[in-house]
Amino acid sequence: MKTNRTISILFFLLLVMMPLDFYLIFKVAPTERIMGDVQRIFYLHVSLASGAFLAFTCTFVSSILFLWKKNLIWDSAASASAETGLLFATLVLITGSLWARPIWNVWWTWDPRLLTVLILWFIYVGYFLLRGGIADRFKKAQYSAVIGIIGYIDIPVIRYATKWWKSIHPLLTREGGGLNPVMKNVMFFSLTTFLVLTVFLFLFRFRLARIEERLQKLKKLTED
Amino acid sequence: MKFMGSAIAILRKDILLELRGKESLSLMLFLSLLLLVIFNFALDTGKENVSSLASGILWVVFTFSGILGMGRTSMAERDEDAYLSIVFSPASAESFYIGKVLSNLLFLVIMEIFTLLFFAVLYDFEKIISMLPQLLPGLLLGTLGFSLVGTLFSFLTTASRYGEVLLPFLYLPVVVPIILGGVSSMDIILNAKAGGAGKWIQIMAVFDILYFAVSLLLFRYIIEE
Amino acid sequence: MNIIELRGVRKQYHAKTALSGIDMYVRQGECITLFGPNGAGKTTLLKIISGIMSPTEGKVLYNDKPYSESDIKKDAFYLGHRTSLYNALTVMENMDFIRRLFSLDRRWQVEDILRGHGLWERRNDPVNELSQGMKRRLALAKGFIMNPKIFILDEPFTGLDHRWRSAVLAKIKDIKKQGKSVLISTHLVEEGHRLADRVAFLHRGKFLFIKDREEVDTGEIYGLFDSMGEAAR
Numbered sequence: 315m316k317t318n319r320t321i322s323i324l325f326f327l328l329l330v331m332m333p334l335d336f337y338l339i340f341k342v343a344p345t346e347r348i349m350g351d352v353q354r355i356f357y358l359h360v361s362l363a364s365g366a367f368l369a370f371t372c373t374f375v376s377s378i379l380f381l382w383k384k385n386l387i388w389d390s391a392a393s394a395s396a397e398t399g400l401l402f403a404t405l406v407l408i409t410g411s412l413w414a415r416p417i418w419n420v421w422w423t424w425d426p427r428l429l430t431v432l433i434l435w436f437i438y439v440g441y442f443l444l445r446g447g448i449a450d451r452f453k454k455a456q457y458s459a460v461i462g463i464i465g466y467i468d469i470p471v472i473r474y475a476t477k478w479w480k481s482i483h484p485l486l487t488r489e490g491g492g493l494n495p496v497m498k499n500v501m502f503f504s505l506t507t508f509l510v511l512t513v514f515l516f517l518f519r520f521r522l523a524r525i526e527e528r529l530q531k532l533k534k535l536t537e538d
Numbered sequence: 539m540k541f542m543g544s545a546i547a548i549l550r551k552d553i554l555l556e557l558r559g560k561e562s563l564s565l566m567l568f569l570s571l572l573l574l575v576i577f578n579f580a581l582d583t584g585k586e587n588v589s590s591l592a593s594g595i596l597w598v599v600f601t602f603s604g605i606l607g608m609g610r611t612s613m614a615e616r617d618e619d620a621y622l623s624i625v626f627s628p629a630s631a632e633s634f635y636i637g638k639v640l641s642n643l644l645f646l647v648i649m650e651i652f653t654l655l656f657f658a659v660l661y662d663f664e665k666i667i668s669m670l671p672q673l674l675p676g677l678l679l680g681t682l683g684f685s686l687v688g689t690l691f692s693f694l695t696t697a698s699r700y701g702e703v704l705l706p707f708l709y710l711p712v713v714v715p716i717i718l719g720g721v722s723s724m725d726i727i728l729n730a731k732a733g734g735a736g737k738w739i740q741i742m743a744v745f746d747i748l749y750f751a752v753s754l755l756l757f758r759y760i761i762e763e
Numbered sequence: 764m765n766i767i768e769l770r771g772v773r774k775q776y777h778a779k780t781a782l783s784g785i786d787m788y789v790r791q792g793e794c795i796t797l798f799g800p801n802g803a804g805k806t807t808l809l810k811i812i813s814g815i816m817s818p819t820e821g822k823v824l825y826n827d828k829p830y831s832e833s834d835i836k837k838d839a840f841y842l843g844h845r846t847s848l849y850n851a852l853t854v855m856e857n858m859d860f861i862r863r864l865f866s867l868d869r870r871w872q873v874e875d876i877l878r879g880h881g882l883w884e885r886r887n888d889p890v891n892e893l894s895q896g897m898k899r900r901l902a903l904a905k906g907f908i909m910n911p912k913i914f915i916l917d918e919p920f921t922g923l924d925h926r927w928r929s930a931v932l933a934k935i936k937d938i939k940k941q942g943k944s945v946l947i948s949t950h951l952v953e954e955g956h957r958l959a960d961r962v963a964f965l966h967r968g969k970f971l972f973i974k975d976r977e978e979v980d981t982g983e984i985y986g987l988f989d990s991m992g993e994a995a996r
Contacts, residue, residue, distance in 0.1 A: 381759055384817070436711035443707055447698030450776055452817055457694055460756045461708060464690070467752060468712050475715035475741050479722060530775070547863035551849070551856075558889060559851030619845040623905065625815060627864040628837045762815060 317521050324514040328507070335507040343500040352416045357501055359409040361508035362402045363431065368512050369399030370434065370466055377462030380455055389455035390527065392462050393445065394519035396438050398512055403435045426476040433472050437465040544629030548637025549644070555614060556645070562610035563645050566603040570653040573599045574660055588663050593724035596657060596666075597680075597717055603649050604684050605709060608642050609702030612692035621761065631758030635689065643685040650681060665728070672727050676735065679742040680720035686749045687713050694760045715745050766791050766913065766944060767812060767835075772821035774807050774968075781807040782968040785821070789913070789946065794939050795973075796955040797948040798984055799965035800991045805948040806844065806917055808965065812946060813841040813915045840906035841915045846898050847905070850891040854882055854901055857890060861908050873908060880904040881930070895922040903931060913944040920951055932958070952984045966991065 339357045346353035372395035380388035407428070414423050422428075441461045448454040493501060556563050577583070577595045615621035615638075624634050658667050666673075688709060695704040723738035725731065765788040772785040782804045789795060789812070797805050810816035811823060814830045825833035848857050858873050877883040880900045890898060899922050906914055919935070920928050932954055938945055939958070949955040956962060956976065963973035964987055971987065972979070 381756075433711045433714050437708070440704075440708040440711065443700070443704060444695065444698055447695075447700040447704060449699070452819060453697070456759050456762070457697065460690070460694060460759055463756065464687075464712060464749075464752060467748060468715070471715045471741070471745050471748065475718045478737060478741065479718050543866050544864055547860060550863070551852070551860045554856055555849055555851055558853075558856075561851070614849070614851075618850060619843060619847050620849050622815065622841060622843070622847045623861060624864060626813070626836060626839060626841055626911075627861070627909070628866070629864050762817065 317517055321514065321517050321521065324510060324517070328511060328514055331507045331510060335504050338500045338503055343497055344494065346497075349417055352413060355409050355413045357504040358508075359406060359413060360501065361504045362406045362409060363427075364505055365508045365512035366399045366402035366406055366431070366434075368509060369395045369402060369516060370438070370469075372516065373399060373438075373462045374466035377459035377466075380459045381463075386451065386455055386527065387524070389459065390523035391520055392455075392459060394523055395516050396441055396462065397519055398515045400435065400438045400442070401515070402512065403431055403438070406431050407435065424480065426473065426480050429476045430469065430473045434465070434469065437461070437468065441465065541630065541633050542636075544624075544627070544633040545637035545640060548624065548629070548634065549640045552611065552614075552638075552641035553644070559614070561614065562607045563648060565610060566607040566645065566649040567652050569606050570599050570603045570649060571656055573602060574653070574656050578660065583661055585662075588661050589665070589729055590725070592657070592661070592663060592666060592728055593721045596653065596724065597721045599653050600646070600650055600681070600684070600720070601710070601713070601717060603653070604646050604688060605706050607645050607649060608685075608688035608692040609696070609705050611638070611642060611645070612689075612696045613702055615693070616696045625761055631761055632754050634761065635754060635757035638689045638693070639685050642689050643682060646681045646685055647678075650677065669728065673724055675739055676720060676723035676727070676742070679739060679746055680716050683716040683742055683746050683749065684713060686746060686753055687716075690753045690757060690760070693757075697760065716742060719745070765789065766826055768822075768824045768827075769812070769818075770822045770824070772808075772811060772818040772823065774804070774811060774816070775819040780968055782811070782818070784969055787963070787970070787973060789944055791912075792939070792942045792944055793960040794935075794945040794947070794958050795961045795963060796959035797946070797963050797965055798950075798952070798955060798988075799948070800988065803965040804968040805965055807968075809841070809915050809917050809946060809948060810843070813839050815841065838912040839915055840909055840911040840913070841917075842902055842906065842919060843917045844921075846890075846902040848890045848898060848902055851889060853887050853889050854893070855886040857901065858905065858908060861905050865909055867908065869908065876904050876907045879907075879934075881927075896924060896927055899923055900927060900931070903934065911943070913946070914938055916945065916947040918948055918950070920949055920954065928954070950988075952981050952988070956981050956984065 339354050343354065343357070345351055373392045376388045376392035376395065380386075380392060410428050410431075411421050414420055441458055444461060445454055445458050448457060555561075574595070577599075581587070581591055581595070583591060629637075654666055654670070658664050691709045691712070692702065692705050695708060696702055698704055719738040719742040722733075723735040723742075726733050726735040726738070767789040769785050769787045772782060773780065774782040785808065797808065799805050807816065811818050814823070814825075814833075814835050823830065825835045825838075849860070852860070854877065855873075858877065862869060862873060874883065877886055880903070882897065882901055882904060885893060885897065890901065893901065899919070903916070903919060914935070916935070919931060923931060928951075935945060935947070935958055945958070947955065947958065956979075959976050961973060962976055962979045962984070964971040964984065966987075
């Protein structure tokens with residue numbers, strides 16, 4: 315029941331950190347000179363993206379461990395983190411779009427980073443489509459682990475290819491300059507908060523998956 | 539060379555299967571033709587535009603006909619659990635994979651040759667044939683990438699209850715680098731644009747090496763039940 | 764010597780337990796017949812023994828080695844409900860493919876095997892033009908090119924008429940005589956019992972018994988099937 319305690323601790327930690335993070339973003343961080351208040355989305359956007367990346371990394375590692383150890387606990391970990399990652403990736407796309415509208419005057423921009431997140435988003439939606447299509451518990455784990463690995467190693471290639479693609483069709487807009495020290499600190503705090511949130515959501519989903527599995531087993535025992 | 543022996547046996551069997559059953563290649567060719575006609579309605583493919591649209595149209599056709607064909611060849615293995623006779627043989631999972639990659643590659647190449655011919659005729663664009671030698675490296679590396687990923691994924695998705703329908707959802711996002719590379723390198727060469735097709739060839743080569751190595755390791759996990 | 768050993772095997776599908784608490788072994792050269800009503804887990808058990816399916820829990824060992832380190836892939840011939848044939852290819856081409864996979868040069872033997880299974884005249888016909896019974900026979904015939912150490916046959920008599928049933932029965936006896944192990948599942952009480960060295964009865968994913976043939980008579984097995992038919996209602 316160590317996970318339970320960790321989840322509680324993280325929950326209370328977030329209860330403090332989340333409001334503080336929003337306070338810092340909206341009240342403490344200075345308004346950016348050129349972009350104005352909209353720039354504040356940036357703190358959330360980057361933090362969410364880092365959270366998503368952390369979660370997908372966890373899916374990748376858990377998938378390898380599953381294929382190696384053949385223990386379903388690793389599959390629960392892989393799917394729990396893929397879920398967290400998918401949620402965050404969705405929010406990254408939404409915040410990116412909200413940001414692009416006032417700054418670049420478009421809802422969507424084919425920025426290499428956004429594009430990479432979008433393609434990742436597709437890959438992990440596919441991951442869950444596949445999981446939904448396989449009834450056998452073990453087979454489901456095995457096949458989705460293959461996607462968890464293949465999808466992840468695609469990230470650097472996609473990132474590089476889209477960047478190169480964009481360098482031929484240059485973007486008309488560029489991001490604003492550097493951050494001042496206060497902005498940097500707020501950014502750092504926001505990043506930390508969202509990484510804690512990632513771990514919290516992951517553990518929460520992971521525990522749920524374990525409970526579901528145990529429930530199935532108990533059901534079996536009463537049947538037998 | 540026992541390893542290659544099994545792979546060749548699988549390739550040989552797939553060619554025979556195609557000659558007897560005519561199930562995937564003919565459908566691929568037909569879809570290619572159909573898509574080219576549809577593109578003619580959808581886009582303004584006049585004399586002055588065709589050169590700049592060619593690479594985009596061609597690679598979209600390659601991609602979708604490829605998905606159709608690779609889905610079909612995997613279904614042929616899943617029908618009657620035919621692939622089990624390969625599983626219960628001295629052929630390793632790796633040679634199984636390589637055999638299927640080779641046969642998919644062969645069918646894709648044939649489909650692409652015909653698609654290029656159809657394109658040259660339908661769009662009155664003979665240049666695409668005369669420039670084939672320069673286009674060849676990009677075409678081959680891209681097609682190899684399609685086959686490497688498609689072989690793994692089509693075999694994986696046909697095991698799910700959605701069957702081959704699921705294939706594009708998993709396959710398309712993963713091959714984005716190949717599609718970008720294929721379209722861009724062909725466009726650069728056809729229209730003598732600046733930007734270096736060589737870089738794209740490199741990216742596709744890296745993709746191929748990476749996916750060859752990883753798929754070779756992972757294929758055995760999807761032929762177990 | 765035990766060529767295959769199962770310890771505490773359990774198999775779980777999404778919400779259904781197909782097998783639980785399975786302990787068994789297979790000795791070199793013996794024939795085990797699995798009886799049991801539909802859905803008892805016979806197919807799952809045979810798939811797990813053959814190694815194409817992994818158990819949810821428990822161990823399967825081949826000559827004391829796990830699947831990945833064993834030669835079971837080469838040593839086993841598995842014939843499931845499906846024929847594992849390429850329907851568009853001819854009889855000969857199917858056989859030829861197997862021969863090439865095993866890198867064997869036994870053309871003459873292929874002829875012998877096909878004649879022995881009454882398929883030689885149809886050698887140039889595509890499989891999908893054969894009758895159901897012929898397909899089953901061809902599927903079994905493949906096993907003879909491979910020359911495996913163990914035959915795992917899931918319902919090998921389905922779709923065969925009386926004449927071919929006895930022919931297949933004779934074939935399986937031949938296999939046994941050559942010192943190979945055979946595992947079959949079947950509903951045919953007489954035939955299955957006659958072949959077996961040991962008889963097992965599977966019900967709801969568990970063994971009701973697994974014992975020597977002499978200890979079980981056919982009447983008992985008929986009785987069990989009957990009682991389950993009633994219970995099913």
